[in-house]
Amino acid sequence: MGVRPPQQDESDTDHIEFGIAALEPHLDDRIDYPATAEEVIRAVGDVEVSYDASGGTVALSEILEAAPATRFESKRDLLDELHPVFEEYRASASNSLVGRLRGLLPF
Numbered sequence: 460m461g462v463r464p465p466q467q468d469e470s471d472t473d474h475i476e477f478g479i480a481a482l483e484p485h486l487d488d489r490i491d492y493p494a495t496a497e498e499v500i501r502a503v504g505d506v507e508v509s510y511d512a513s514g515g516t517v518a519l520s521e522i523l524e525a526a527p528a529t530r531f532e533s534k535r536d537l538l539d540e541l542h543p544v545f546e547e548y549r550a551s552a553s554n555s556l557v558g559r560l561r562g563l564l565p566f
Contacts, residue, residue: 477509477512478545481509481510482522482538483538489503490534493530493532496524504519510552522545
């Protein structure tokens with residue numbers, strides 16, 4: 460089965476970002492690496508980040524608390540550490556009754 464290539468048009472609003480893609484815009488130049496989890500939260504705030512396409516969100520502090528590392532050498536290191544945590548949240552939400560019901564709805 461083929462997959463349509465990504466569109467170059469910036470006005471494409473049919474996609475929903477979640478996980479590290481939703482977090483990345485918050486991680487701008489306000490963070491000086493290496494940084495601890497506490498320094499990350501101090502720099503960007505305890506923002507709510509989408510972890511699935513259904514609109515489920517989780518606080519950044521909760522994601523950082525569940526991460527295996529507490530110190531990050533770079534932005535890439537931070538995102539790499541948080542990716543599996545977001546995946547766990549997404550998987551557990553899709554296995555819940557509410558998650559299954561949301562998956563059945565067209566919106």
